[in-house]
Amino acid sequence: MVWYFGSMRVGFARSQVLWRPFINSVIEKARPTVEEVVSKLGYELVDIEYKTLYGDKHLVVYIANDDGVSLDDCEAVSNALDAPLDALDPTSGAPYSLDVSSPGLDRPFKTQRDYERNYGKTVEIKLYAPVTGHKDKLLVGELVLKTADAVQVNIDGKNETLDARSVALVRPHVEF
Numbered sequence: 001m002v003w004y005f006g007s008m009r010v011g012f013a014r015s016q017v018l019w020r021p022f023i024n025s026v027i028e029k030a031r032p033t034v035e036e037v038v039s040k041l042g043y044e045l046v047d048i049e050y051k052t053l054y055g056d057k058h059l060v061v062y063i064a065n066d067d068g069v070s071l072d073d074c075e076a077v078s079n080a081l082d083a084p085l086d087a088l089d090p091t092s093g094a095p096y097s098l099d100v101s102s103p104g105l106d107r108p109f110k111t112q113r114d115y116e117r118n119y120g121k122t123v124e125i126k127l128y129a130p131v132t133g134h135k136d137k138l139l140v141g142e143l144v145l146k147t148a149d150a151v152q153v154n155i156d157g158k159n160e161t162l163d164a165r166s167v168a169l170v171r172p173h174v175e176f
Contacts, residue, residue, distance in 0.1 A: 026050045030059065030090040037080050038063055043073065046103045047110060050096070057096040059085070062103045064117070069102035108169040115146035115170070122173040125153060127166050140173050 027048050038045045038061070046062040063069055063077055078100040085098065109115050125139045139162075141155035151162045151170060 023050045026059070026090045030085065030088065033084050033088050033090075034061055034081060037084055038077060041077060041080055043069070043077060044113070046114070050091075057091070057094060058099050059090070059096050060099045060101060062101055062107075064103055074100040074102070105174050106171050108171040109146075112146065115143065115151075118143050118172060119145070123153065123170050124173040125151065125162065125170050126168045127162070128168050129166065131162060131166055133160070137168075143170070146170075 027050050030050075031045075031048060034048060035045045043063040043065050046064050048062070049058075049060040051058055051060065061077065061081065063073065065073070078098055081098060081100070103114075109118065121143055122140065123143045125141070127134075127137045127139065130137055139153065139155060141153040141160070143151075144154055144159060145152040147164070149164050151164055151167050153160055153162065
């Protein structure tokens with residue numbers, strides 16, 4: 001819906017309302033092909049995003065492996081994805097740039113596999129509100145376990161179980 005006040009346009013365009021379903025369809029159309037290529041190369045597909053960066057559309061593929069991800073790894077995956085994605089045409093002819101990246105040091109965990117990959121490592125947990133025994137909404141400790149209902153973390157030698165509904169995000173703790 002768009003309103004006009006004098007010569008000023010106020011509101012949002014219909015294309016902005018319709019953009020979200022298109023993003024999801026591009027990602028879901030690309031996912032099986034991307035997963036197949038990435039796994040054949042020995043990497044794990046962490047996530048796929050379709051977004052606008054600096055006015056251009058980008059299909060961003062995040063990969064991981066136990067040894068870390070180098071620039072050469074990203075280049076190899078990008079080259080391997082070019083032909084299959086061109087044949088698939090996930091954007092139905094709309095131009096886009098393909099970006100392949102590691103998830104980044106401080107990327108919040110999104111999947112169960114993200115948690116499993118980080119068991120035994122130091123994480124930071126942001127809470128919606130402080131929980132009993134802690135005055136802050138930010139906790140730092142060693143990730144022990146993640147289930148559908150809880151996040152278990154070792155803080156200062158003590159295992160604590162947090163209700164998953166109280167956890168806003170979990171990500172690796174990076175010391176500077």
